[in-house]
Each structure stands twice: as C-alpha cells, then as structure tokens.
Amino acid sequence: MGKVTIKDIAREAGVSISTVSNALNGVSVVKPETREYILEVADRLHYIPDLNGRNLKAKATKVLGLFTTSLKGPYFATLADIMFWECVKHGYELNIFVTWSEKSAITSILGKRVDGCVILSHDVDEEGAKRILELDAPTIFLDRELKGNRVSSIIFDSYKDGTTVADYFLKKGFRNFAVIQGVLDNYDAIERFRGFRDRLLKDGIVVDPEYILEGGFEREKARDAMAQFLEKGNPMPEAVFATNDLSAFGVMDALMEKGIKIPEDIEVVGVDDVEMCQWYTPNLTTIRTGYEKQGSLAVKKLVKMINGEEQGDIIKLHGQLIERESTKGRG
Amino acid sequence: MGKVTIKDIAREAGVSISTVSNALNGVSVVKPETREYILEVADRLHYIPDLNGRNLKAKATKVLGLFTTSLKGPYFATLADIMFWECVKHGYELNIFVTWSEKSAITSILGKRVDGCVILSHDVDEEGAKRILELDAPTIFLDRELKGNRVSSIIFDSYKDGTTVADYFLKKGFRNFAVIQGVLDNYDAIERFRGFRDRLLKDGIVVDPEYILEGGFEREKARDAMAQFLEKGNPMPEAVFATNDLSAFGVMDALMEKGIKIPEDIEVVGVDDVEMCQWYTPNLTTIRTGYEKQGSLAVKKLVKMINGEEQGDIIKLHGQLIERESTKGRG
DNA sequence: CTGAAAGCGCTTACAG
DNA sequence: CTGAAAGCGCTTACAG
Numbered sequence: 001m002g003k004v005t006i007k008d009i010a011r012e013a014g015v016s017i018s019t020v021s022n023a024l025n026g027v028s029v030v031k032p033e034t035r036e037y038i039l040e041v042a043d044r045l046h047y048i049p050d051l052n053g054r055n056l057k058a059k060a061t062k063v064l065g066l067f068t069t070s071l072k073g074p075y076f077a078t079l080a081d082i083m084f085w086e087c088v089k090h091g092y093e094l095n096i097f098v099t100w101s102e103k104s105a106i107t108s109i110l111g112k113r114v115d116g117c118v119i120l121s122h123d124v125d126e127e128g129a130k131r132i133l134e135l136d137a138p139t140i141f142l143d144r145e146l147k148g149n150r151v152s153s154i155i156f157d158s159y160k161d162g163t164t165v166a167d168y169f170l171k172k173g174f175r176n177f178a179v180i181q182g183v184l185d186n187y188d189a190i191e192r193f194r195g196f197r198d199r200l201l202k203d204g205i206v207v208d209p210e211y212i213l214e215g216g217f218e219r220e221k222a223r224d225a226m227a228q229f230l231e232k233g234n235p236m237p238e239a240v241f242a243t244n245d246l247s248a249f250g251v252m253d254a255l256m257e258k259g260i261k262i263p264e265d266i267e268v269v270g271v272d273d274v275e276m277c278q279w280y281t282p283n284l285t286t287i288r289t290g291y292e293k294q295g296s297l298a299v300k301k302l303v304k305m306i307n308g309e310e311q312g313d314i315i316k317l318h319g320q321l322i323e324r325e326s327t328k329g330r331g
Numbered sequence: 332m333g334k335v336t337i338k339d340i341a342r343e344a345g346v347s348i349s350t351v352s353n354a355l356n357g358v359s360v361v362k363p364e365t366r367e368y369i370l371e372v373a374d375r376l377h378y379i380p381d382l383n384g385r386n387l388k389a390k391a392t393k394v395l396g397l398f399t400t401s402l403k404g405p406y407f408a409t410l411a412d413i414m415f416w417e418c419v420k421h422g423y424e425l426n427i428f429v430t431w432s433e434k435s436a437i438t439s440i441l442g443k444r445v446d447g448c449v450i451l452s453h454d455v456d457e458e459g460a461k462r463i464l465e466l467d468a469p470t471i472f473l474d475r476e477l478k479g480n481r482v483s484s485i486i487f488d489s490y491k492d493g494t495t496v497a498d499y500f501l502k503k504g505f506r507n508f509a510v511i512q513g514v515l516d517n518y519d520a521i522e523r524f525r526g527f528r529d530r531l532l533k534d535g536i537v538v539d540p541e542y543i544l545e546g547g548f549e550r551e552k553a554r555d556a557m558a559q560f561l562e563k564g565n566p567m568p569e570a571v572f573a574t575n576d577l578s579a580f581g582v583m584d585a586l587m588e589k590g591i592k593i594p595e596d597i598e599v600v601g602v603d604d605v606e607m608c609q610w611y612t613p614n615l616t617t618i619r620t621g622y623e624k625q626g627s628l629a630v631k632k633l634v635k636m637i638n639g640e641e642q643g644d645i646i647k648l649h650g651q652l653i654e655r656e657s658t659k660g661r662g
Numbered sequence: 663c664t665g666a667a668a669g670c671g672c673t674t675a676c677a678g
Numbered sequence: 679c680t681g682a683a684a685g686c687g688c689t690t691a692c693a694g
Contacts, residue, residue, distance in 0.1 A: 003441065005671055016681040021673060031679055048441035052387040053671030056686045071408040071427075080402050084429040096402075096427035098415040110334070110379035112687095219610075253610070279550075279584070336687055347665040352689060362663055384687030387670045443671095 004045045013041045024049070055112055063093045064302060065114035067105045069121050071098065073217070075274060075291045076120075082295035083118065090303045102128025109137040116302045118142060138306045140298045144187045145314055150305045152312040154298050156289045158188040158271075161319040162195020162241075164287065165269050168321060169239050170203060174267075177207055178229070180215035180222050180242040180251055189217065192243045192271060211237055215247030222250030230258055236266060239327075245270035245277055245286055252280070252326070263329030273322055282325035289319045335376045344372045355380070386443055394424045395633060396445035398436045400452050402429065404548070404577075406605060406622045407451075413626035414449065421634045433459025440468040447633045449473060469637045471629045475518045476645055481636045483643040485629050487620045489519040489602075492650040493526020493572075495618065496600050499652060500570050501534060505598075508538055509560070511546035511553050511573040511582055520548065523574045523602060542568055546578030553581030561589055567597060570658075576601035576608055576617055583611070583657070594660035604653055613656035620650045 006024070010017045015038065023030045023038040030038075055061050064087055066080060080096060087094040095114060097104060102125045105117045116138035129146060132139050138150045145153050169177065179196060182189025197207060213229055215222035222242065242248035248270030252262055262268055262282050270277065273288035294317060304310040337351045344351065346369065354361045354369040361369075386392045395418055397411060411427060418425040426445060428435060433456045436448045447469035460477055463470050469481045476484050500508065510527060513520025528538060544560055546553035553573065573579035579601030583593055593599055593613050601608065604619035625648060635641040 003671095007671080017672085018674080018682080019680055022680090025673085029679065034679080048438055050387070050671050051439075051442035051444050052383040053686090054673075056381070056383040056387055056671080056688085057673040058686090071402065071411050073408075076408070077402040077404075081429070094429060096429075098412070098425060098427075107379055108382075111382040113382050334687095338687080348688085349666080349690080350664055353664090356689085360663065365663080381687050384670090385689075387672085387687080388689040389670090 003050070004047045005050070006047075008045060009038065009042050009047055012045065013038050060115050060306075061112060062091060063095055063114045064299065065105065065108050065117045066094060066096045067099055067102070067108075067117055067119045067121075068096070069098070069100060071096075075272060079120075079291055079295040082292050083299050086296045086299035090299065092299075092303070101125045102132060105139070106131055106135070106137070109139075110135070116140075116306050118298045118302060138302060140302050142294060142298065147312045147314050149312055152301050152305065152315065154294055154301065154315045154317070156188055156291075156294075157316040157318050158191035159195035159198075160316075161271060161287045161289065162192040162197070163199040164195075164319065164321055165192075165241050165271075166196045166199035168269070168327075169241070169267075170199070172239075172267075174238040175205055176211075176235075176237040176239075177205075178211040178213065178237040178240045179207055180213050180225070180240065180247045182215060182217040182243040182247065184214070184216075186217070188271075189243050196241050210234060215242060215244075215250060217244050217246055219246045219250040219253070222247035223253045224250075226251045226254035227257070230254065230260075236260070239267040239269070242268065242270045245272040245274045245284060248284055248286070248326075249276065249280055252282075252284075263326050265329075267327040267329050269327060271319070277322075277324065282328075285324045285327040286322055287319040288322050290317050293317060334381070335378045336381070337378075339376060340369065340373050340378055343376065344369050391446050391637075392443060393422060394426055394445045395630065396436065396439050396448045397425060397427045398430050398433070398439075398448055398450045398452075399427070400429070400431060402427075406603060410451075410622050410626040413623050414630050417627045417630035421630065423630075423634065432456045433463060436470070437462060437466070437468070440470075441466070447471075447637050449629050449633060469633060471633050473625060473629065478643045478645050480643055483632050483636065483646065485625055485632065485646045485648070487519055487622075487625075488647040488649050489522035490526035490529075491647075492602060492618045492620065493523040493528070494530040495526075495650065495652055496523075496572050496602075497527045497530035499600070499658075500572070500598075501530070503570075503598075505569040506536055507542075507566070507568040507570075508536075509542040509544065509568040509571045510538055511544050511556065511571065511578045513546060513548040513574040513578065515545070515547075517548070519602075520574050527572055541565060546573060546575075546581060548575050548577055550577045550581040550584070553578035554584045555581075557582045557585035558588070561585065561591075567591070570598040570600070573599065573601045576603040576605045576615060579615055579617070579657075580607065580611055583613075583615075594657050596660075598658040598660050600658060602650070608653075608655065613659075616655045616658040617653055618650040619653050621648050624648060 006017045006020045010020045020038055023035040084094045105119055108114045109117055118140045120142045133146060133148045133151055136149050141153045181193055213225040215225055240251055242251050248268050252268055255262060270284050270286040273286045277284040277286050337348045341348045341351045351369055354366040415425045436450055439445050440448055449471045451473045464477060464479045464482055467480050472484045512524055544556040546556055571582055573582050579599050583599055586593060601615050601617040604617045608615040608617050
C-alpha cells in the first residue's frame, strides 16, 4: 500500500510538515492559498492520518466507548443507535466493545483509545468499578449507582417502578402474587423486585417463596419456570409481576399453553415497554422506563464531564405505567 | 491521574526502558528474575500501556473492526457475539463501529486503528468498496461479492435460496404469488427476489407487479404494505414469499387481522430462521441461512488473510428450507 | 542478558 | 504566515 504521511504531503507541496499539520487541522494561522493547495495535495495522495500518531500527542481522541457484556437483549440496539446519533451531534465517534469486565474499559481509557466510557454490564464487576472511581476516568454507568468527579450514573428508578406495579395491583384488590425475577445480580432486576416486595409488605402481604420464579430476563427461561410452577399444582396467584417484558412474554406463553386466560384468570405486568408489547396477544401492560432518554442523556452528560463543564451526578429516570389488555381483567 | 509510562517503571525498577518493554512483551531474552520484578513493579504502579505509542511503532493493533449501518435487525447481535468469541480465540479484540459509509472503515484501517474489517452495510457504497479493493486492505464483505488479494466475501447464496422457495411452491402446484421485497438496494434482498422470479419464469409464470410489495425487511412496513394490498380487493395469491422473516411476520399480522387463515387460505415463507419463527402462531416456514457460520468464518478468514496465509475468496453459504406450520395448507 | 539510540506519525510551542 | 525542533510512549535493531 505504501502509507502516505504528512511528510509525503510536505515534500509534494514544497512546505514543512508543521504547515501541513496546521493546514490539515484548519489552524487559522495558515494563508488560505497555502491551505487550499495543501488540502488538494492531501486529497490527491489519498492521505489518511495515522490516528496513533495523532492521539499520542493530542489530549483527546474524540471517541467515546460503549462497553457491554452482550449486544443481545431487547433494547440494546435502540440504545446504541441513539447514542451513536448523539455522538455525531457532539463531534464524537462511538466505538462499541463487547467485554466481560470493566478492565477493558479502563484499558481503553488509560490506553487513550477513547476519551470516555459508557458502561452497561449485565453482571456487575465491583472491583473494576471501584478502580474507575479511583482513577476518576470520565464514565457513565447505566447499571449501578456510583458517583465521582467525572463519574455519573444514569439509571432507572427501578425500586420505584416496582412499587408502582405493586400499587397498581393493590388498588385492584389483589393479594396473591407471583414474581418473575431477572438476572440475579442485575441492578434493575434486584431493585424492581425490592420495590414490589416492600410495597406489599407495607400492606402486610408477603410473597410466598414458592411464587418467586427465576426468569433470567429471558423469554424461554421464564416460560420454563412458569410451566414448572404450573406442574406443581399450587393455587394460582391473581397477578404476575415479571421484572422485564421478555420474561412476561415467556410467562404468558406458558399460561396460555395450559389454557389459562389472560387477563380473565390472571393478570400480567412487565417492565421496559419493548415494541413487542403492542404486538403480543394480549398486548402487555408494562412500565415504560425511557431507555431512549437514557442513551442521549448518557452521551450529553459524558461530553460535559469530559469538557469539565459538569461534575458527576446520579440521575434517576422515572418509569410510567402503560395500561394494556393483559391487565383488563377486573376493575 | 498522572499517567504511568514505561519510563516510570524503568526508574522505579532501576533498569532501562528497553528492558521494561521486553519484559512486558514477554521477549524471552530477558532474565526471568528481572522480568518477574519488572512485572511486579508495573502491576504495583497500575501500568496500562498507551495503545497509541504501541500501535505507532508496531505493525499490528490486534483489533478487528465490525462496521455496520445499524445494530438493529434480527440477527446482528447473534452475528456480532459469535464474531466476538471467534476473535478472542485468535487473540484479537473486536470493535464495532456504526457508520454510513465504507470511508469510516478505510479511515480505521489506514489510520491503524484496526488490522482488518468486516463490513455489513444495509446500503451499499460502491465507491468506498472499490477504494478498499484498490488499497487491498484486509476486509470481509458480508453484503456483496468482491474479491481481491486480501478482500473476501462471505455471503448467502441468496439467489439459490430464492429458487428453493419457488421450487417448493411450484411442487405444490401453486401458480399465483405475492412477493415482499426487502431493502431495495440490499444485496440479499435483490438476489432472493431474482432467484424466485427467474425460477418462476422458467415455468412461464410472471409475478404481477401489483403483487410485488415493498416490505423494507421490517415487520411494520410489510404489515402496512399487505394491509394496503388487501384493501384493493385483488384476487388473493396462493402463497407469499417474504424475503426475510420479519416481513413475513408483518404479512401474517395483516392477513390474520382480516381473518384470512394461514396456511389454509394462503401459505407464507420467510428467510433467515430467526428464533421467533418457532414462537409465532402459526410458526413460520423459512430458509435457514446460517448466519452463525457466517460470523465465525468471517473472523477466521480475515485473520488468515492478515497473516498472509490465505488469499481472498468468495464464499457462498447455502440455505436450507425449514418446513413449519405456515405452509402446511396443502400437499 | 541489558542499555543507548533511532524512529513510528503526528502536534505544538517557539523563532524567525 | 512558515519552518526547525522537541517530544508524545512505545518498539526494535544494534552494541556491548
């Protein structure tokens, strides 16, 4: 290939490499004609800057990193697409990294591959997170509460979302529930469950451990758990709180396979409001968490922290209950 | 933060930076004790190498790039996850870039951010692709046929998949069809359609342009197109070929809303074999294209091209028809 | 086995 | 407005 460098451009254009660099970077000090000519030569030679050379000297890479344990899941693509567009607006690129530990984020930040990170782990790495806080590297956590000078969290108020669902069911007069847990060490899964449980406790209602099923945030897993539950012949609860939509679909799959009617025999509520909630029959009552907002806010806040315009914060997004067919059983 | 460099380690350990570099990189020439000690010091100081310094001098970055126009779509996450694991096996990292033109891939390769690229564009950028071919940068295209010294394509034999579906319907004695087109300039969309059409033509069957609908590979768009088609009151076709599963679901949504029975009144076939094919009622007959294989093969081939072990190739993956309820109408 | 030195491609004060 | 020079953090022949 024979890589073209600023040296080649300088020779070809008959100027120094400093002038080439200044022209290329639009430093206003260069005479317009010189600049024009250099740009033309650069273009003719198909010049592409070596990012390593540039980043080595420069303080910024103008790249943000999105670190995640998995690209799957119902809303990752939407979240990332929104973040991507928000990055473009602010003059940044977005790189996505699949990784199992925060170490990779640390390496990328300290290795000067990115100027800041957004971290979305399905499994929390406490040690890595602490290290990030120590270093005070510009970071946004989407999955836990952490705050530093340049470290923020933008999370769902999942505890409150759990209480919202409990409130809703209690108002209907229900007292017997099943709960589908999510990924066991996932922040949102834990908080949604806690909120639901605590609100019920206030009214003196305890959820029987037999009625707490593991859904792992997955449709298939939830379906299996519910099918197994039904096998046991326990009395049916009046309503099910699934800690995400996917597991709610799994629960409904299993119920309907047994001929149990939703919402007449049992009501179901999920969390997330993925698109499919509107397509599934019956369509699903759920909490709209607002993950689109999370994506754009993450980038905005991160850029501000990088620029030193704002300090770290903990931002909680409030969910909203969207009522649909799956809970139109009684009053 | 006060970035730690090999200089700091050298000073702290009382050796030269060359020795530090050699120790860190496991060059066997270093005395084991020296090496151990240096590693310990590096660890103690929380040393993280500056990737720009390293990549500037080194010929390789050990990073592969996956460039795509969108993270959405039913199989992107699976494809990327598989590629990620395959990268780990080969000692590479995987970076994902959302981008609208091949220019970004070129910048990354020539900018020495990555050693090679896998490109999956929903909209084809001919100019950019040509430039990659000229440069002969290690690249795998997943969306079009291109071949160079270090440029390969790993694509579905979508033309053949189209003929397979046509064959299947013809054997059942059908002669009246509707087709749901995909994204108009998408390679697979075009080829699936061409294969289907050409096979029918051989039997003297022409698909009425009124029966060729635009589905854009999206469920909603296909649903709307089919709903609009039904409004017109044209005679119903015997079968529908949707050029991907998502649009097949949309078509079935629209048909069932009008009380049309699948497969009794009309049969439907899709392409991809996404998971949902098994969940939808009726579950969907489709072509299993084998995108998992595409992902792992892409990484393997790319690594071999980078290492100079293999030249570019055009690899076509054969699809397989999976028969399910949506075509169990007649013989 | 270890160290001094050159250089990767770029940016950035600083002199002219 | 332009250029000579230093230096970003690393690797890599080469001498010892």
